[in-house]
Amino acid sequence: MLRLGNPRRRINIGIIGMTFVLSIFAGRLIQMQGLDSKVYEAAAARQRQHVAEIPARRGSITDVNGHELAVTVEARELSIDPTKVPAASRPAVARVLAQQLGKSEQDIAAKLAKTDTRYQLLARDVDPVVSTRLMQAGIPSLSAEKTYRRLYPAGDLAGSLIGFVGDEGTGLGGMEQMQNSVLAGRDGEQRVETGRDGQRIPMTSSQREAPVDGRDIRLTIDRDIQWAAQKSIADQVRASGADSGAVIVMDVQTARIVAMANAPELDLNNWRKAPASSYVNKATAEVFEPGSTNKVITAAAALEAGAVTPDTVYRVPDSIRCADRVLRDAHAHKVESMTFREAMAQSSNVATIMAARKIGSGRLYQMLKAFGFGTRPGGGFPNAEAGLLPDYRKWSGSQNCTVAYGQGVSVTALQMASVYQTIANGGVKIEPQIVAGATDGSGRFVPAPAGKQTRVVSETTAKEITTMLESAVGAEGTGQLAAIPGYRVAGKTGTADRYDADLGRYNGYTASFVGFAPADKPRLVVLSVVQNPRKGHFGGQLAAPVFKDVMTFAIKSRKIPPTGSDAPPVRARAGQ
Template structure:
């Protein structure tokens, strides 16, 4: 048989028609991709290749008033790895090397290397550039090191809670670091680059770069040496008296600049993560307490301004006085005795202070407390500064209308009380406390901070009369004898107040304090010391006055403030003289 085959022309025609159809689809698709939608696919390809990298700005420094570094920023590296490119048989050795070099836990590193479902694992921040370079040149594969910065605190715990610290994201989390974060942080830059599948930059490709703007430096009014002396003295007294905490503030009388602001115990900034949260707070500005007898100068100011008393006004003073349903007592029992108002202040008589306050009245006393800054935030840029508690006089209880006169029933911060004595020492003119001396502008030029707002609170005559009364309080008959400094005239006041414990919901323990200024006749510095809840002793004259003496002695020597050479004026201290 002869097998006849059909004509191939038909099959070829069908094949050509099919191929033409398929090719037309491809051609249409190419026209769509390269013509109609070319921009869309070009943009998508560019997005795959292009990556935006953040260029971190260098954080500004924080220095003391003389330019000594308290917080600085240095270059560092952020080390990461691509676990998918680390062979299983070398992971254990790689984990050991990385843990040893980075100071990390080996099991933690091994767990990150085992996460092969991701191309990125952060191994460590704040790595020294030398260490990072050594690792990149070592046997561990797929490592990357990104340039960053880390914060260092050369002075450790010096003014720790005042300065504050910076978190992992580069933002200030406390103190000046937080309060001036936007100024210190600057503004990060960015760079867009094209990379291949392996993450390496493609040579000769375009890039766009926005340069970072480095942060500005902040210069504080703090003097490093005086700050050290203040922390040392209050720290020793807190340990010796077994107190909960303590505070010292040194303030320039003429400018209200804070020369030292010390707390004990203090925060070590190089180990802030391990510190209890109670140390994060700048207690000198944030903690409120009832001031006790240091508050009597305000009652004296109100009485003198109202012409209700003079320093020589004589009172017949018993050791107790009834006020509403309460009987208020002096610190020591005594018979009725004739005391001048000056002598009553020197001996810190509660009863005599209440007698003077009654001549003034609650409203005028309240207005004087407000004028001295009670119940309002001090301002001036001090981080975490609180307003304290000053109830409206119309809400005072019967006994409170008396106790406020000698500092119970009203709450203040150490900063507020230091400001009161700055006002008296400055001739009755209150200046808003200052903690920032100035900043650097974009060109690195120092720009001084504006002076604090000035407000006259009492007359110069009243201020001088109170100053002589405070000088008597440090004299032989005063409660502040341990604050006296050889060769210098010193004015000051002790304070011993019952301490309200918020956790217990009752009064428990004491607040011992002393605040004063020197030289008394030409005031330059105010020093305030506060000891909270001491267990060994509790009087301000025995616990806080010696701290005042230590710190003031160091400060006047450091500032080279000479004695005035004048003698204290002869004043009438006893009734009948």
């Protein structure tokens, strides 16, 4: 006989099982809606909430007269959702986008084909007019976000000094990087609640934090003089077959930089295509041995110590032994009597060594330090280097002599220009300045504080050196090509062996000239330096003409009147 199961038992077991399952659901429901409701509510809010960045407008960079060198204008960033573009429409859409954006049609088509993503960036820095035209063209899911782009109206004018801005809006070189915290401002943000389609949900809350625009920076450079300096040094670099060159124009009384030019210079509107070497401001970053322009420091140390006077007479051979080396003058000559002034005018290495021996290496080292050697200059210059000034106790036997005429130490163009500013300013060194000031939060211009002043040598010593430097530009000197009709000019040539870091040895020359005018009432210092020229190599031959061109333009631009007096009579030669 077949015995059937008890249906009541099965029903009871089923009811118990269902009750257990329902109790689990109920417990979970209580947990979600009761105990953890706040947690899920917050998670849902986060999922709906969208934060949009509101970019701040970057501040401008201008020259000392307010002419714009770097400005920010409105732009658009275009993106698209490839999943919303029908496959049949992609070729036509790609063609329209490529034509309007100046992009490759193949590149745009490749982005539209990436249907595994809902976002593809098409272009940055799009002109708002172009963006509006595309948005009205009916392209599916095309989005435009308001941004800013950086423009450089003057192209390569002071390019490596000004620097440039990357895609993320951050300064990547020059003053753009050095002053980024001032120029950049602070981005704002907009918080809204959106649905799955990205559209804002009506009647939901919205929070907005306004951006703080960047402040404007005014540099000390003069646009017109900067242009003249760039043209002159670029022409000379090209004519002499040199690797590079630099020019600095500095105001004597304030140490403000009036021009800072490099050749070759960086075109800021095409910086991505330029070699990385052109990103560096060589006038502050390139280190070289100064050669004979350094002799003014030896002269200053000797005059301050009372070891020599401008009229001290030396019996000067054309060579001198120093430790294990025989050091020679620039040209062979018989033993001749020279005043110290004449030795400076003719740039005699031997006479300079003889003067340096009277004061010793320790005192010369201290004077080099006082003029700023071995110390990174302040003033907010990008990429500024300290140069090389070894401790005198570590100088080799020959270095005790060669440092006196500018070999065995290294400087930047800015440091050497500062030396001559000190002499021209009556012995008072002023920390060089490149920033004239900046706007504050309300847009009011606030001047930068003046540079720190330090007396390095006495006014008497500075005047005696000035008369020597006038002789160096005179008929008996090596800097005759720097003379400017109607103006008294004081200056010094420099020709030094050039150390090539890539080769690990000396190779080629550094030709330089630095001076100031008018010598009787100094207003401007101009330094020119030409690196590794192939056609000629003397500072008086290559750098002095650049000095003359730039100084002539600068004194005319600043309406500096001609010198009203003749150079004082001096004893130029021994026996006179």
